[in-house]
Amino acid sequence: MTPATLHDQRVLVLMPTVRDGERTRAALATAGLECDVCADMADLCRRMTEGAAVALLTEEALTADRAGRMADAILAQPPWSDFPLVVLAREGTENRPEVNRETMNISLVERPIRIRSLLSMVKSALRSRRRQYEVRDHLLQHARQAAILRDQEERLQFALSAGRLGSWTLDLATGQMECSPRCKENFGRPAQEAFSYQDLFDAMHPDDRERVGEAVRRAIDNRTDYDAEYRNIWPDGAVHWVMVRGRATYRPDGTPARMTGVSLDMTDRRRDEDALRDADRKKDDFLALLAHELRNPLAPIRNGLQVIRYADTRAVREQSQNIMERQLGHMVRLIDDLLDISRINRGKMELRLARISLAEAVENAIETARPAIEKAGHELEVSLPAGPVMLDADLTRLAQVFGNLLTNSAKYTPAGGRIRLTAERDGGQVKISVRDTGIGIPPEALPKIFDMFSQVDRSIERSTGGLGIGLALVHGLVEMHGGTATAASEGPGQGSEFTIRLPVAAGLPTDSPQAGRNSPEVAPNRRILVVDDNRDSAESMAMMLQLLGNDVTAAHDGIEAVEKAGEFRPQIILMDVGMPRLNGYDATRRIREHSWGRDVTVIALTGWGQDGDKARSKAAGCDGHLVKPVSLDDLTKLLTELTTSAAKA
Known part of the structure; x- marks a missing residue:
């Protein structure tokens, strides 16, 4: 209960003397009425403002109110209030211009009066006041409901605006349609332009009219939601997709009255979906083509291996080797192109200008x-x-x-x-x-x-x-x-x-990098540890390095790499990265922890070749990073560069 309603039932009493006031309060109290005795007119008016049901006062008090406090207090009442005044008047007075005022709700009671009659008059005034309170409560409830509706309307409009939804209402009997500005915009019409249901139907793509009409009829007949997407042709000839959803309301006799719903321009989403479908189709075609292109070189490589196994002449073996090298180069180029595209798309490609x-x-x-x-x-x-x-x-x-x-x-x-x-x-x-x-x-x-x-x-x-x-x-x-x-x-x-x-570059030409320089040969008699969990890869690399005169051993996981490095004390370690038990990064760190491992040249040799992978291998302590499959020229070039740098240091 608010402070304004704490005194809704009290009676304010203003009598000529304090004693009269107390006697009146006592008389009203016998009937269970709450009374406050006021000291003067100013006090009475103040309490009226705080809240009261009835005022009981004498005619003399009103006549003596030269400042018009009572009139001001009455005017200050809320619109629903018609504050009742019970006035005790002098007997036999016919003309009371100061008392009978049209702006006041006055009940005159001539003195002397019996207590029972007085109580009856006060209770009647209280009943009148309670009816006013009912009006007040009704108005307050109405105001609260109106505020709730305004809030809901604001929320709805915000949701419609945020979702770019237009609202519409269709009278199913007359065909009259009301559209919000956003709804008209979804059909390419300006907000101020009239837009009827016939205009909407005429703008609908001819191929979609029958389907949409059937969807509307089905929703009305089955009392289900109407949900459709169709094309509409804008005044400029552009074809747009629109999504429309609605629900019908019905009269008491069951006949459909109106349909209300929303619309949304789906053109951009449709275009994006078509683009995604096209990209997905291209991706599938690309993957199929990639598998095809990677298998093609594998056939001559496998055939070449069989030829080398059974060939009796050096010329036949060399011919097979040349074929295998060409096909392997083709596979490497395919993979390099894929990696280059990925780097460009992610902004990771670096040019050596x-x-x-x-x-x-x-x-x-x-x-x-x-x-x-x-x-x-x-x-x-x-x-x-x-x-x-x-x-x-x-x-x-x-x-x-x-x-x-x-x-x-x-x-x-x-x-x-x-x-x-x-x-x-x-x-x-x-x-x-x-x-x-x-x-x-x-x-x-x-x-x-x-x-x-x-x-x-x-x-x-x-x-x-x-x-x-x-x-x-x-x-x-x-x-x-x-x-x-x-x-x-x-x-x-x-x-x-x-x-x-x-x-075109400004200025004079300068020396440019020379292409096609021959890489130096691998210096013989180096101790090299090859680390790779793929045994075929490790053994084939070891065999190639051994044929070139190096002392080579192999390890097949990170733990074995650390152990063999401690025993073999290699000068060079070719370290795979992704391995079981202990990866190549951690194996390199453990090797670097030993005094004998600080001067070893460690080269990451892996299938991971992105810039982030190279940064990780460098952070782990690797001196270089090569991507599989590595050519002998690339390997010897890097080893020479590292050796030269170490010698200068």
Whole structure:
């Protein structure tokens, strides 16, 4: 109970004297009425404001109220209040202008009066006041309900706005429809424009009208929710998807009255879902193609092993070895391309920039692509600017870009075709184009030709080999060099043209890294410990190093590696990373803890080749990091670099 209702039932008494007041209070108390005796008119008015049911006072008190306190107190009452005044008047007075005021609820009682009559008058005034309280409570309840409804409406509007939902109501008898501004927006209409149910139906895609109409009828007949997604055509001709949900209400006789619901523009979600489905399909195709491409080299490798086992002549064995090396190189390139794409997409690819000439990058690319071009009998024409064009670029990666484009042209051009590589200065850029007379590119495929998993013709892709990621790699590497890559074709059978634009370096040319340098041979008589839980990998590496004159032993887990290192005291340890019992990182740390292990050269030799993997191996104490399968040239080059660095230190 609030303070304002504590005194709802009390009677305020104002009499000429204190004694009269007390006698009146005592008389009212006999009937169980709560009374407060007031000292004067000001006190009475103050208590009225605090809360009271009735005021019992004399006519003289009202007449003497020159300041109009009572009138002010009455006016200050809330709208529902008509405060009752029981006034004891003098007998025989006919005209009382000060008392009979229209603004006051006054009951006049002439004196003298019996106590019983007085009690009856006061109780009647109390009953009138209680009815006013009922009105007050009803108004308060109504106000609370209105506040709750306003709060719910605000919450609903916020939820609709946050969810980009539009609300609508359809009169099922008249077809009249009311739409919120957001609902109109979902159908491409401005908020101020009228939008009827017929407008909605006319905007619906013709192929969806029958299905949607049936969904509405089924929801009404079965008293279930209406739920549909359909296309609607906006005034500008664009086709949008909209999701609409609703529920019907019914009259007492069971006939449907109206349907109320929400709408949501689903165009972006539909587009995203289509893109995800397309990406998922491309991923599945890519995985199938990857399995195909990885199996292809395995067949000649296995055949070559059988030939070596049974061959009697050195020439046959060497021929088989050459085949196996080519196929192994093909597998390594496939895996390297995948890793490069992953690094580019994650922003982890690092370029080794240097001042190089465009001619040098093109020369290296042609050397890489020449076997494929010559095998297909293509004619290659190269046209470069007369003067040197210098670039600040990574020679290996830029040669990879041009090599991929040339190899791509060789792949998708029928035998005996023509491939033309041209370059020309264009202001502060150089424009390099690779054009062929191949199968061409359909117009619808051009916008996505550089996307990952994007393939124009899967049958040709399978027959020519490759994963369809070469162009994605080209695009990524060119952008990392600050350039652009574009594709053009007049259509199937009309050939293709790929254009690369790169910024030309300012200043004079400087020496560039030289490609194709021969790696030094492995110095013989080194003690080498090979650690790998894959026994075939460990033993084959050990055999190769032994054939080169080294003293080699092998271990197959981290614990064995630490034990054998203590016994064998190797100069070099080739350490696998992922091993049982103790991984390569922890094994390296344990070896470094010993005095004899501080000067050992430890090289991580693993299938994990991301930047984070290299950082972890370095933190564990490894001097270098090589990714399987490693070539002898790469291994000897790293060993030479480490030996040279140690000697200088």
